Amino acid sequence: MSSNTKIACKEIWKLYGSNPREFFEKNQRNPSDEAIKSEQYIPAVRNATFDVHEGEILVIMGLSGSGKSTLVRCLSRLVEPTWGKVEFDGIDLLQAPEKTLIEIRRHKMGMVFQNFALLPHRTVLQNIAFPLEVQGIDKATRESKAREIIEIVGLQGRDNYYPRELSGGQQQRVGIGRSLAVEPDIWFLDEPFSALDPLIRKEMQNEFIRLQSILGKTIVFITHDFDEAIKLADRIAIMYEGIIVQLGTAEELISNPATQYVEEFTRDIPRAKLLSVSSIMEPLSGTVSEHLSVFADDSIEKIARTVLAQESDVQVMDQQNQAVGMLRRQRLLETIFENSSEE
Amino acid sequence: MRLDRALLVLAPFSLLIIFKPWLPGWAITPPKSCLGGCADIDGMIPFVDWVNAAIVFLRKYEFFDAFTFRDITRSISGMVDSLLHFTEGLLHEGFADFGIGAIPWIALVGAAAIYGWYLRGWKLALLGSSCFLYLALFSKRGIWELSMQTLSAIAVSAPIAGLIGILVGILAAKRRTAERIIWPILNVLQSLPHFSYLIIVAIFFGVGSKAGVIATIVFAFPPMARLTLVGLQNIRSEVIEAGIMSGCSRMQMLFKVELPSARNELMLGVNQIIMQCLAMVVIASFIGQSGLGHDLLARLQRLAIGQALEVGVAVVFIAIALDRFSQAIANKQPTHLPEGTFWKRRPCLTTFIGFVAAILVLSPIAPFIAKFPEHLTISTSTFWDGIVDYITLHFYGPLANFRDALLVYFLIPFRSAITGIPWIAIIALVACLGWRMGGWRLALTVSLFVFFIAASGYWVRAMITLYMVLVSLMICAVFGIPIGIWASRREWSTRLMQNICDTFQTFPSFIYLLPVVMLFQISDVSAIFAIIIYASIPIVRYTIFGLRNVPQEIVEAAVTSGCTQNQMLWKVRLPMAFPEIILGLNQTLMFGLFMVMIAGFIGTVDLSQEIFRALTFNDGGKGLVIGLCVSFIGLTADRLLVAWSDRQKQEYGLA
The missing domain is CATH 3.40.50.300 (P-loop containing nucleotide triphosphate hydrolases)
Incomplete structure (x- = not known):
């Protein structure tokens, strides 16, 4: 371990x-x-x-x-x-x-649930203070702690509301607050x-x-x-x-x-956003653009527009500005349009 | 295909009826002596004697050689007695030892108004205060005192019954084995007629108000236990998990998470407990419970219908007020308080404090506060007597003709037909139906129920009970289902009908005897009419519910397919509502059974007459065994109808 x-x-x-x-x-x-x-x-x-x-x-x-x-x-x-x-x-x-x-x-441990699982008979404040209450922490301490958390989850002014008086998003903020109460x-x-x-x-x-x-x-x-x-x-x-x-x-x-x-x-995930240049680069060979080079850990989305504006393929550098490979425009296009090409 | 199979299920029953002339005597009416040939008992199996032997044994039994069962019952009734003294002191007798008077009438009127206003607004405030005002105003014949006696009995029995119910419910929810034992017992308890409770309680606790309260507690707790169990089981698993993940111990879990989350069911239980208590307190007058019921009973026995109606209206008022208030409490959802001063945050509480202070200050100088001025009280009984006289004078002839015609041409032939069916044919019928609806286990259960009735020696009377219930059920269905269909068509009529049902359902069943006795005197017809009025409520209610709850999408699909209103009803809504309508029939039958047993009071010759005899002679064994017979009639029908409804729902994919 x-x-x-x-x-x-x-x-x-x-x-x-x-x-x-x-x-x-x-x-x-x-x-x-x-x-x-x-x-x-x-x-x-x-x-x-x-x-x-x-x-x-x-x-x-x-x-x-x-x-x-x-x-x-x-x-x-x-x-x-x-x-x-x-x-x-x-x-x-x-x-x-x-x-x-x-x-x-x-x-x-803290846990947040899909359907919020708030206690309907307790206010926002009491729901968030609940895990502290069952530990036996006194009322003043637990409520001041709960108020801090209300600030963090953005429910200021709703302290004394009951769950059914809140929207779904607000209810889940209470659920998140409750799970964070015990840090x-x-x-x-x-x-x-x-x-x-x-x-x-x-x-x-x-x-x-x-x-x-x-x-x-x-x-x-x-x-x-x-x-x-x-x-x-x-x-x-x-x-x-x-x-x-x-x-x-x-x-x-x-x-x-x-x-x-x-x-x-x-399949349907836009690759350009997630893949980095290194995942589609190839070993250096042939000619590359002299005006532009890209970093290996840049996302494809970030560099695509400028690379495609070039006439030729581009060189790929690492953080130390050493050349580690090249990026072919053809391959770049294929990656970007991979999702739609199959349809 | 379906019809063929249905015929097959009915075949053994039909064959036994056709071949009745060739059946031996013991197969038609159950033999009156046990099969071994022992003499002098009523049925095949001496259930009555067994129960009585058990009662004798229990009364004499000493626990740990220290105290007897009687000591236990005495200490329980002692406790109930002192509680009753306290509430009666509060409500109408005052505490002479301390020089404190009872709560003044005006305080109750005001408190009801303020509480009603707090719970739901001015309408409920008006209802609550006018209820108490009515009781005070029409108190010429002591209605105020009687009402306070009734209310104090409810004030003692409802909380105790509630507590017992919750405890039993928790036990059942926490232990699977406990649930398996408790659930069927609750089923039987909830279908035992009121009088079985009264007889057993009278044997162990004697008669009088304290016995009445104890009978009421025992009668009223089962629905609370059931609802507690259902409430605890229906909590969403995520909420329980949230409790666990917050690190709750077992007790914290129960009191901080589970019971509060089951609030809706528990509050429904509170409503039911209060209404059950009221119904039972009225009936407990048969074992000497003082209050409105006692007066009602006495006046009915003297056939002083006008006076009885006056008391009946008071009971109805109390019933409606109790029901609406407890429902309002149940539906009151917590809301955050506005910011500001105490008065602004809690206006109702402030008003109440001011009101109490005003009464305390004013009561020494203004005597009318403590006691409603006598010269202002009114009695309506002359008015009611007038109505009764008018009806007797002008309608007696036609009504009597109608009654006699109904008896001669319909009821009596029907009765002979039902009582003529061989008992083994009925066992064959329920067994086959049970097998068809739910398999061999159901078949075995319902056959055992019916066999118990046959063996107990009360077969013929049970069949008369069955006849009255069936006749009423048929009439209820013929009128109730069309009324439900009519009401469900429009929004306003639905609401109107639901309101009527809600209101009528709150009346204690005993009340329904008043108008029918007024119209038809004492006969099978009165009993059947009382049953019909009372038992029509559920069938109307369930029909409306079933028709209105057809999924919206299906309705829209039917509309876009071009259904007319009638096609919609016959081809879509009614078939979809069918399972609910079956459940409605089931409830109607249960209501009918309860009412039949009470109707025995106005003279019928079925099981209820026997149970009244048992009450008179304090025969516990007979009381319990007859009660079980009634209960088993109900449970047999209930099992079969619910199984049928479930099957239908599954077929439609609604379950």
Whole structure:
């Protein structure tokens, strides 16, 4: 386990059915698709192994029923995995007694839910102060803390409103505020913006980016929206039928999809925005423009217009201004129009 | 194809009826002695004797050689008695020892007005205050005192019943095994007739107001338990998860997350508890509960219809006020308070404090505050008597003819037909229906229910009960479904009909006997009319609900396909509403059963007459066994109809 690993998951399995544990052991802890199907088990998560690094945003992406929500619930033990190991700051969560778990949840974890999950009988202030209240923190302290958070999430003046008096976006701000009240080390967000209108969703995504730039939390973010994943993620894990089919940066997924499924997902994504010059550059050969050169880690979108205005191909430099390759105009065009060419 | 299968299900039943002349006697009416040949009991299996033996055993049993069951019942009734003293002191007797009087009438009128204003506005304020004003104004015959006795009994029984209900509900929600045991018991309890409770309570707790309160508590808690369970189970899993992730302990979870989140169901439960308590407190007058019910009963027994109606109107007023207030409490959603001074933030509370202060200051100098001035009180009974006399004078002949014709040409033939069906044919019928609707388990359950009735020795009377309920059910359906269809067509008529149903449903069932006795004196016809008025409510309500809740998209699809109004009704709305209409019939049947048992009071010869006899002779075994017979008639129908409705819903993909 490297020093900056926050959560380490090993071989997590979650099967639903009559007696999953026994079934799992009987099949040498690696049941096949056929066995699962024939004994009518539902595989929500299959053999998930991955780390969450400190300070990163790991997005788990998948369509509904892919097991992404179950997986994130295994990390906080809201769902008891059938098999596997979850280490959080070196503590084995699955072996931890109830008391330890409550302590960890009270101080180190925060979670935001798709449908907000606010308590309808409490005001904004009381909802945000709720996690502090169950810790037994006195009223004055917890309410002043909650007021700070209300400022951060931008709900000033709404302290005494009840959830039903707020719009969806505002309600989710309360949900976010509540999850931040205990200043958690790790922040789980389960499709936090999926229940919102597209415009509000975009606004909240930007708000989220702003918050993260202040807070710098370790984040596990669930979504079914690939655009959202690309916008927010440091790394993306794509799930399909309970299996993590690929885990990597957006660029890795697009330039090197592991399966047909990943490729289909990434097909409609505008490459120019995500791919860097280095992913399509070629070794130096032939003539290049003498007027222009580009950096290897520039995004294609950024340089496309100027490069295409040139008569010839251009040279690619690294940060030290050393030539590392060349970029052909033909290849650039192909990359930009790749999405539409297949239709 | 469908018809063929339906015929197949009915085949054993039909065959048994056709071959009735060749059936042995024991297959037609259940034998009156047990199969072993032992004599002197009423049925095949001596359930009554068993229950009575159990009661005797319980009364004598000593727990840990220290205290008897009777000690327990005595201490419970002692507690209830002191609570009752307290509320009666508050509401009408005052506390002589401390020199404190009862809450003055004007305080109740004012408090109802302010609270109504706070909850919903001036309409509710007007309703609440005019209710108490009516009671004060028409108090010539002691209606104010009687009402306060009734209210104090409710004030004791409703909170206790609520608490028990919540505790039972929590237990059932938290432990699966507890749920499996509690749920069927609640089903039986909720379908036992009022009088079974009264008999059992009278045996253990004697008679009088405290026994009445205890019977009321036992009668009223099951709906609360059920709603608590449903409320706790329906909380969205995300909310529970939010509680867990906030680090709640078990107790924090229950009190800070789960119970508040189930608020809507719990508040609905509060409404139901209050209404059940009112209904039961009125009926508990049969075991000596004082209050409006007692007076009503006495006047009815003397056939003083005019006076009885006066009391009945008071009960109706209280019922409507209690219902509207508890509903308003349930629907009151928390809202953030405006900024500003105390008066601005809480205007109602401030008004109330001012009002109480004014009364405290003024009551020594103005005696009319404490007691409504006697010379201003009015009695309406002469007015009601006038109406009754008028009806008797001008309508007695035609009404009597109508009644007799109905009896001779319809009711009596129908009754003979029903009571003539061999009991094994009925078992065959419910078993086949059960098998068709829900498989062999359902078939077994309902057959056992029916077998219990056959074995208990009350078969013939049960069949008479069934006949009355079926006749009423048919009439209810014939009138109720068209009324529901008519009402559902327009917005205003829907609202009107829902209001009428809401209002009528709040009246304690006992009240419905008054007008029918006035019109038809005492006979099967009066009983059936009382049942029809009372039991029509659910069928109308469910028909409207089913018709109006057809998904909008389907309606639009039908409109764009070019449906006329009639086609829409017959080809779209009615088929889609069919499962709900079945549920409505089910409810109508349950209401009908309850009413049949109460109608026994005005003289019918079915199970209810037996239960009144059991009440007179304090025969607990008989009371419970007959109660169970009624309950099992209800549960058999309920199981079959609900299963049928579920099947239909599944077929339409509505479930």
